[in-house]
Amino acid sequence: MSQYNNLLFEVNNGIGTITLNRPKALNALNCELLTELNNLLDVILKDQSIQIVIVTGSGEKSFVAGADITEMKDMSAIEGRNWGKFGQSVFEKLESLPQPVIAAVNGFALGGGCELAMACDIRIVSEKAKFGQPEVTLGITPGFAGTQRLPRLVGKGRAKELLYTGDVIDAQEAYRIGLANKVVPAEELMPAAIALAEKIKSRAAVAVQLCKAAVNKGLNMDLESGVAYEAEVFGLCFATADQKEGMTAFVEKRKAAFTGK
Numbered sequence: 001m002s003q004y005n006n007l008l009f010e011v012n013n014g015i016g017t018i019t020l021n022r023p024k025a026l027n028a029l030n031c032e033l034l035t036e037l038n039n040l041l042d043v044i045l046k047d048q049s050i051q052i053v054i055v056t057g058s059g060e061k062s063f064v065a066g067a068d069i070t071e072m073k074d075m076s077a078i079e080g081r082n083w084g085k086f087g088q089s090v091f092e093k094l095e096s097l098p099q100p101v102i103a104a105v106n107g108f109a110l111g112g113g114c115e116l117a118m119a120c121d122i123r124i125v126s127e128k129a130k131f132g133q134p135e136v137t138l139g140i141t142p143g144f145a146g147t148q149r150l151p152r153l154v155g156k157g158r159a160k161e162l163l164y165t166g167d168v169i170d171a172q173e174a175y176r177i178g179l180a181n182k183v184v185p186a187e188e189l190m191p192a193a194i195a196l197a198e199k200i201k202s203r204a205a206v207a208v209q210l211c212k213a214a215v216n217k218g219l220n221m222d223l224e225s226g227v228a229y230e231a232e233v234f235g236l237c238f239a240t241a242d243q244k245e246g247m248t249a250f251v252e253k254r255k256a257a258f259t260g261k
């Protein structure tokens with residue numbers, strides 16, 4: 001029996017798939033679900049046999065329809081702030097996992113759902129997906145870092161329009177503005193996410209993880225510091241067996257056999 005009431009988790013061939021599984025509420029993020037996700041991320045963080053993570057939602061309709069409105073309805077200001085801080089910390093943990101994380105967005109990604117997708121590294125989305133930050137229609141701002149990650153992904157002007165109107169956009173529009181990396185037919189969503197995971201998995205794992213760290217850290221630094229950080233991770237790669245193998249294979253005109261070491 002699963003140890004989680006609101007999540008499914010399986011690992012196949014080094015790919016860990018987290019399915020948010022609260023279909024009665026369109027996978028809305030309540031406290032129990034977020035606590036379970038927080039705990040699962042601690043497990044994934046320590047298990048480097050999991051090389052890539054995919055995050056998706058159960059059912060055909062929804063990735064995540066936001067934070068749970070019934071739970072938030074009667075919150076005080078302090079409770080709201082603490083709930084926001086908790087959600088932010090879980091998404092920060094997801095974003096900082098050493099392993100690459102792919103969101104397979106199967107339907108509604110609204111509010112906290114859009115914020116969850118944005119905390120993932122790459123978003124592959126079904127043509128049925130819908131994105132938005134509808135918080136202003138509920139009398140709140142986004143609380144799980146949507147005001148910060150959305151402008152970093154789509155630019156300040158487009159982010160402000162989405163945030164001020166609460167408009168919901170379709171998959172093609174999300175792709176056009178850079179919120180989605182790729183749009184695929186619904187039935188091809190998981191195969192496309194797995195194919196991308198397999199491709200990333202075939203590369204030198206330490207180098208991939210260091211690319212992730214350099215991009216994430218660099219975006220919070222000035223250019224000079226980010227470039228200096230890159231020099232450090234670049235140097236670190238030369239201490240890996242995969243760097244020796246990758247470059248030797250090139251010189252010997254053969255395919256590299258990476259070991260992740």
Ligand code: CAA
Nearest residue numbers: 024025026028065066067068069110111112134142143144
């Ligand atoms: N919280 C709690 N329950 C939710 C929910 C949410 N965010 N979203 C959907 N549900 C529940 C509905 O209440 C409904 O439950 P019942 O069957 O018990 O009535 C069930 O899921 C199915 O939803 P609908 O009947 O509404 O389905 P629909 O197809 O008519 O509409 C929808 C789908 C457009 C996604 C609509 O459910 C909706 O607008 N949901 C809320 C979206 C939203 O505003 N999200 C932002 C939340 S605030 C936030 O996330 C803050 C933050 O940044 C942390």
